[in-house]
Amino acid sequence: MAPRIQLTAAQQQALLARHRDRMRSCEPWSAAIKWKPELNVQGSTYKVLELWPGIVASDAPVDQLERGQYVDSPSRRFRYCVRLHRAGQTLLTWWGAQVGTVLFDHDVIIPALYQARGPDDPGTGEWTETPWMSLTPAELITLRPGTRLARGRTVVAGLGLGHQLIEVSRRIQVKRVILVELDQELVDWILPRIRPHLRKPLDVHVGDAYEIIPTLRADVALIDIFPGYGDGFARVAELARRSPSIKKFWGWGTSEMTGLAQPDR
Ligand SMILES: C[S@@+](CC[C@H](N)C(=O)[O-])C[C@H]1O[C@@H](n2cnc3c(N)ncnc32)[C@H](O)[C@@H]1O
Incomplete structure (x- = not known):
């Protein structure tokens, strides 16, 4: 059972005041x-x-x-x-x-x-x-470092709600987007809703990113196929090793982890 925390009246007042300050700012x-x-x-x-x-x-x-x-x-x-x-x-x-x-x-x-x-x-x-995905501030902010790397031919692994796919397609530096998504049903069902918001040509590969990505040629691969934030660093590094025709890799959460930035080739 979670420990019971008893706050003093003064502590409760301080918390309330802090909350009011936040709401005002x-x-x-x-x-x-x-x-x-x-x-x-x-x-x-x-x-x-x-x-x-x-x-x-x-x-x-x-x-x-x-x-x-x-x-x-x-x-x-x-x-x-x-x-x-x-x-x-x-x-x-x-x-x-x-x-x-x-x-x-x-x-x-x-x-x-x-x-x-x-x-x-x-x-x-x-x-x-x-x-899998929700458009919370945390998700939107932590996907940005990857989106900012997108240029030329960009691989986006993990469809979700298509948020990163759309953001990547809006960058002028991007010429073509290559989507890799595991689930055929998700692609068939949700991609038609996302397509009208895309501004660049799109290639779609349905299957396991760990098998498909090493066969692709691209300037950047953005990998967001992990259930947990920042827990895919080793798998992204391993994918990068097996993908000689992709110049740069990014994985969700891995670029913000101190000292764990993926190197350029
Ligand atoms: C966190 S969501 C992606 C969210 C997306 N970045 C967005 O902006 O909406 C993860 C997606 O990766 C897909 N996925 C999971 N494992 C995969 C794998 N091994 N290969 C390809 N896609 C995978 C899931 O089906 C899901 O659509």
């Missing part, structure tokens, strides 16, 4: 906003792409959503939904080894993609506890 969200341990964001400025506009946002657990609050893939292996995140509640953020929180001064919506829980996945219920 919210700044506009922007593509340039930098991670800091306490991010305070104006909810009205937090605009995210809704792949299925009209899905009703909800803060109910993903297993308890009602019709109109989600879209499932044809065989129900994936669920798209829109999380309702309430004003003043904190969300976890990460940057390298540091953790922090973000809060908003108004309710915001956060689209998310869940996969059906496999027999070995932790938890109970039909869907995995954590989504």
Whole structure:
């Protein structure tokens, strides 16, 4: 059982005052906003792409959503939904080894993609506890270092909600995007929703990134196929060793980990 923490009245007052200060000092969200341990964001400025506009946002657990609050893939292996995140509640953020929180001064919506829980996945219920992707500030900020490396022919491994694919395709330095995604059903179901937002030619490879990427030629490969933040460094390094025709590699979270930047070839 978690330890019971009893705060004194003075400690409770201090926490409340700190929370009020944060709510009063919210700044506009922007593509340039930098991670800091306490991010305070104006909810009205937090605009995210809704792949299925009209899905009703909800803060109910993903297993308890009602019709109109989600879209499932044809065989129900994936669920798209829109999380309702309430004003003043904190969300976890990460940057390298540091953790922090973000809060908003108004309710915001956060689209998310869940996969059906496999027999070995932790938890109970039909869907995995954590989504493959959700458009939280932490996810958006930690994908940026990779997106900024994109140029020429860029491989994007891991489709998710297509966020990084879209951002990469918007860079003028990028000529062509090569998507590698494991799951055919995800590609068939969600890619048609993403395609209208892409601004560069796209090649699609469906299969295991560990097998496909070493066969590709590209300037950069951006790898986001890991369930956990920053836990793929060794696998990205190994992929880079086996991919002689790809000049540079980046993996989600690995570039912010001190001293673990992937070297240029
Ligand atoms: C974290 S999500 C990617 C999120 C994406 N970067 C975005 O911006 O929305 C991970 C994706 O990688 C895919 N994936 C997992 N393992 C893979 C593998 N071995 N090869 C290719 N894709 C994989 C998953 O199906 C999922 O679509």
